[in-house]
Structures are given as structure tokens and as C-alpha cells.
Amino acid sequence: MRWSQAFIPTLKETPAEAEIISHKLLLRAGLIRKLTGGLYTFLPLGLRVLRKVEKIVREEMDRAGALEVLMPALQPPEIWQQSGRYETAQGVFFKARDRAKKEWILGPTHEEVITTLVAGELSSYRQLPKNFYQIQTKFRDEIRPRFGLMRAKEFVMKDAYSFDISDEAAQASYKKMYDAYTRIFERCGLKAMAVEADTGVMGGKFSHEFMAPAETGENEVVYCEACNYAANVEKAASRASQIEGDAAPQTAEKFPTPGVTTIEDLTRPPFQVPAVRQIKTLVYMVENKLALILMRGDHQLNEAKLAGALGTAAFRPAEPEEIFTALQAHPGSLGAVQVKDLPIHADETLLGAVNMTTGANQDGFHWRGVGIGRDITVNKWSDLRLARSGEPCARCGQPLKIRRAIEVGHVFKLGTKYSQALNACFLDESGKKQPAVMGCYGIGVTRTLQAIIEQSNDKDGILWPVSVAPYAVCVTPLTVAPDSAVMKLAEQIYADLGARGVEVILDDRDDRPGVKFKDSELIGFPVRVGIGEKSLARGEVELKKRGGPMTPVKAEEAVEKVLASLY
RNA sequence: CGGGGCGUAGCGUAGCUUGGUAGCGCGCUUGGUUCGGGACCAAGAGGUCGUGGGUUCAAAUCCCACCGCCCCGACCA
Numbered sequence: 036m037r038w039s040q041a042f043i044p045t046l047k048e049t050p051a052e053a054e055i056i057s058h059k060l061l062l063r064a065g066l067i068r069k070l071t072g073g074l075y076t077f078l079p080l081g082l083r084v085l086r087k088v089e090k091i092v093r094e095e096m097d098r099a100g101a102l103e104v105l106m107p108a109l110q111p112p113e114i115w116q117q118s119g120r121y122e123t124a125q126g127v128f129f130k131a132r133d134r135a136k137k138e139w140i141l142g143p144t145h146e147e148v149i150t151t152l153v154a155g156e157l158s159s160y161r162q163l164p165k166n167f168y169q170i171q172t173k174f175r176d177e178i179r180p181r182f183g184l185m186r187a188k189e190f191v192m193k194d195a196y197s198f199d200i201s202d203e204a205a206q207a208s209y210k211k212m213y214d215a216y217t218r219i220f221e222r223c224g225l226k227a228m229a230v231e232a233d234t235g236v237m238g239g240k241f242s243h244e245f246m247a248p249a250e251t252g253e254n255e256v257v258y259c260e261a262c263n264y265a266a267n268v269e270k271a272a273s274r275a276s277q278i279e280g281d282a283a284p285q286t287a288e289k290f291p292t293p294g295v296t297t298i299e300d301l302t303r304p305p306f307q308v309p310a311v312r313q314i315k316t317l318v319y320m321v322e323n324k325l326a327l328i329l330m331r332g333d334h335q336l337n338e339a340k341l342a343g344a345l346g347t348a349a350f351r352p353a354e355p356e357e358i359f360t361a362l363q364a365h366p367g368s369l370g371a372v373q374v375k376d377l378p379i380h381a382d383e384t385l386l387g388a389v390n391m392t393t394g395a396n397q398d399g400f401h402w403r404g405v406g407i408g409r410d411i412t413v414n415k416w417s418d419l420r421l422a423r424s425g426e427p428c429a430r431c432g433q434p435l436k437i438r439r440a441i442e443v444g445h446v447f448k449l450g451t452k453y454s455q456a457l458n459a460c461f462l463d464e465s466g467k468k469q470p471a472v473m474g475c476y477g478i479g480v481t482r483t484l485q486a487i488i489e490q491s492n493d494k495d496g497i498l499w500p501v502s503v504a505p506y507a508v509c510v511t512p513l514t515v516a517p518d519s520a521v522m523k524l525a526e527q528i529y530a531d532l533g534a535r536g537v538e539v540i541l542d543d544r545d546d547r548p549g550v551k552f553k554d555s556e557l558i559g560f561p562v563r564v565g566i567g568e569k570s571l572a573r574g575e576v577e578l579k580k581r582g583g584p585m586t587p588v589k590a591e592e593a594v595e596k597v598l599a600s601l602y
Numbered sequence: 603c604g605g606g607g608c609g610u611a612g613c614g615u616a617g618c619u620u621g622g623u624a625g626c627g628c629g630c631u632u633g634g635u636u637c638g639g640g641a642c643c644a645a646g647a648g649g650u651c652g653u654g655g656g657u658u659c660a661a662a663u664c665c666c667a668c669c670g671c672c673c674c675g676a677c678c679a
Binding site: 044046047048049050051052053054069071072178179181296297298315316317318319328330334335336337338341351352355358365366367368369394421513514546547548549550551552553554556557565567568569570577 | 603608612613614615627628629636637638639640641670671672673674675676677678679
């Protein structure tokens, strides 16, 4: 490609809309442009990168034995009703209507479609295992699109769905995808770690997320350097730090606490009750009934765990009016002492706690000397708390660490939820009808692209890994007069590299060197070959790896040196 | 959806408090000088000041509504 013929609108200044470095660079390097919030056009250079990421994904899926298909983006709501997700996934749908006013759904994911397909084709266990994948645009009505491609209304995703005859076989399929993902991110030059994850609305059995560490990531990963335990913070278990030794249990007593409405307030004089000695009382509306959730004062509730404990995701924090009606007190003065008519769920760290302080369900009053079990009747004990940095690892006891990360991939073991609902069944060896055991596996392709930039950049711009760079080499003549020795050599190196299969761009723009250098560094071509009169007088050209020093090489060796530097 | 911020030329922005000719930098066009790290000089083009309404002799500026974008939040009582 000749730069003068290309469309590479680089920007000297950062558009005001971009907040994080990868988003800024996507715009500045001329890779994407925004149509409107959450919707982007890939410009030629950005599309080249996208295609390269897709190619790597495709190669690794094929290698793992998955079969590529392409499913419709537009889906009938009926299959979602069949799977039971029409209601639960309501929030993410973009909907459309045809001329007959019938409703359609712009696919946010494709479990229903693929399972419907398989249901129609599958009859015998001999047909399994099968794993189908596609690379397709998904549509999700995100609550808040942000950070460019990171969270968009429309994005490219690779999704794969495996069908197996048994749990064990499904496990093998899962492992294959897990391994494929590890290779994919490695080949993309992206640091990503597999972490245990919550299954959320997918309703699966267990799952791993592939997380690319980055400060701007929207997720938090809890990990242990000692034993390699790693989990999404929504899932992460930590060992409960017990409350230190107690004096003899005191008797519960109500005391006035005018104006006190937070855990923090109670830790200050005159009360000076440490947060670990407090019981935080949260009120939730669970399927239209109120429930109390008790946490230790220094702990935070993890809603993903709460969903697991409640067995439903249909809950929300109660409104203050609802709380007052039920407990005759406002948030900040709530407690579970002597509450008999509401279900009480408690985090297991409170088990056996005595001498605790908690709200009295009377504004301006708290109880102290409260003993769980004696003064509060807990209906269900569960692990409900958010793991924190420094807490002992649940496996090995070493301190846990937390870091932010971008979720780039997710593998789920689904079980038979969808195959049962949509009748994707087969006859086993004994002639018995069985639902296929499924798994599903996603990679956010466009998000991966941006995550690579987020991890690989410096003050001058992007540092593309060779595997996904829009062009591997930028040949930069400092003079472009057609009959000059400099340009002639540039043309020759450009042609020779192209002939050797290297993706190369020739910066034939009649611009000053500084402009060309800045642009090539902003875009981040892995290797630049600079050709100028001065060095050429010595029979040399300049080889510069992005982010590295400039090294002179003999002009006649340039092509070989470039090839060597690429691998 | 709640809160906050912002909409002025392709991009970045000043002007708004205190109403009175819309300004600057980058980019763009033309000419010239330059030519190894985002050149310089000169002359230009380019604006429904987000949209609609209101107040006023007069609105980018004040008021109302709407639209759009960005950020934070939407569990921590």
C-alpha cells in the first residue's frame, strides 16, 4: 500500500470524547470513527487489524475442531420464549418490527438459534460431539456504552457452541476451547489470564473468563500469586477473617444514637464501635417480598453471590418507603433483632458473633451486645461478601491481590438448559432420548482489539504486535522525488518486502520527515525502514523497531534484516 | 434511569458571569521559502454558535423545553 493512496486520517489532537488511552489512540491513529454513541465505523487501517484478530480466532477455532457457520442477526422472539430467556434478557434486546408489526430481536447472542438448528438436525449420539462457531455482529442495548469499542451497542463477537453426549464429553470440549483461547490471546500479543467466573444470566454450571489486565478494565480480578487461584471478584471466595476473641457475651441493650446513619458514624466517638463489631442490615425486595441481608460492618455485599444464595436474580434493593413500611425505621437505623416476619440471610462470617452493634429499627437508636442466634434468628447462612485485597486465599491462605481487567473471553459449561428447552436431543446407544450437553464460548473480537492497544502503547502511540499490526513494515523515504536515489531504493525495498510476503506500506507522502515519523509511531507499525540521503551516502538505511533504537543496516541487507526483525 | 459536565468551522478551544461586529491554535486552499522528529512567511476558504420556543431595540451570551455527547452512579443503609 502506498500511503498517498490510502485513507489514514491521523489526528494531532485528541478528540474530547475519548477518555482512556486505547480509545484516544483508536481515533488518533485513524482506525475508527464514531457514528454516534456506541456505534463506530472501522476505517481501512482499523479493519485490517480487526480482520487479523478474526483470522487468528478462526485458525484456532478450526484447529480445535470447531465448525464455522453464520447465523442470522435478526431473530424471532419465539425461540427466546421457548428458552425462557425472553423475559430475563429483556434488558439487552434491541427490537425491530416488520411491516406486519411483528416483533424481531437483533441478536445479542445465539444460543437459541444454534440450539434450534441442532434440534432439527440431531438424532443420534453418533453425530456428536459437534462445536459450531461464528464471527458475527451482536447487538446489545447496553445501559451505558463507553470507552469506544470497549462497551458498544454493536460489536463483533466470536461465539462457539458445543454439543456433547455426556458431561464428561462436554468437559473435554470445554477444555479444548479453554486451550484454544489461551493460544488466541497469546498470538494476539495480549496478556490475558483465565479466572473463575460467575455464570450470571447464562445459567451455566461453571465458567472461566479470560481477563486482560488493564487499569481501565471494568472488572476486578482476585488472584493469589502463591497458588494461582484467580477469580472474578463476583465469584471470588476468601477465607473469612474471624472476629477476634471476645469477653463474655453481654446482654443486648438498646441505646440512643442520634443522627447516626452509617457504619462510619458509629466507629467515631462517642461510640467507637469498630466496623467488624457492627452488623450491616440491607433490605432487598426479592421476587416482591422483602428480605433482610446481614453483613459484617466492614464487609460489602456481593450481589452475584446473593443471587446464588437466593436462587434467583429477581431482586433489587428495597426503596426507603418500602423499608419504612415494613420496619418503621429508615436506612441507617435498620436491624434484624427480634425480626420474625421477614426472611433473614446472613453472611457466614457472622456465624456465632456476639457483642455486636446494629440498628434498632427505630430512628436514632441501636442495639449493642447483640448475639447472632440469640437475638437474631438467621434463616440462611451463605458466603455473600465481596472478597478484598489482603484477605487469606480460600485455597492456600496466602494474601489475595486484586487488579482491574478487561473481559475479552468467556467460556461456559451450560449443561442441558437450552437443549432441553429447545429439544436438541439424540438417541443414545441404548436407544434412549437424551438432551445434548452444551457449552458456549465467546470472544469479544472488537474489544480484544482495543484491549491490545490498552496494554501496548507508549507516549508516541500504539505498539502493535506483529501478528495484528495493520502493516508489519513502514518504508519511509525522506525524499519522494521519483528519480532520487532515496525514492528508488525505497521503491525497491517496498517491492522486495512485498514479494517476500511482508505486509508493507510505503510512506510516499511529500511531507517533512517529522510528520512521517510521528505518524508511523502513532499508528505503531512494528518496523520502520527509514531511507534518507545522509545514511544512504554511507550505503545504509535505518531500521527501527517500534519502541526500540534506530539501527543502521547496509542497504542491500535491509530486506533480510527486516525479515529477521519480524520474527 | 439518577447525578454531574459539555454542545461555538474537520479537530482542540476562547467568548457566556456583566446581551451589542464570533476569536485563537491545529488542519485545509494558493503562492513563496524550507526540508532528518508534527517547519516558516503571506494571502485565503470554512460558522443555522446542537434544535425549538421565549424575553429584549438587540441573544453564542438570559429563561424554558427538547436532542445529542462525555463522566460518575444505579448493592454497601
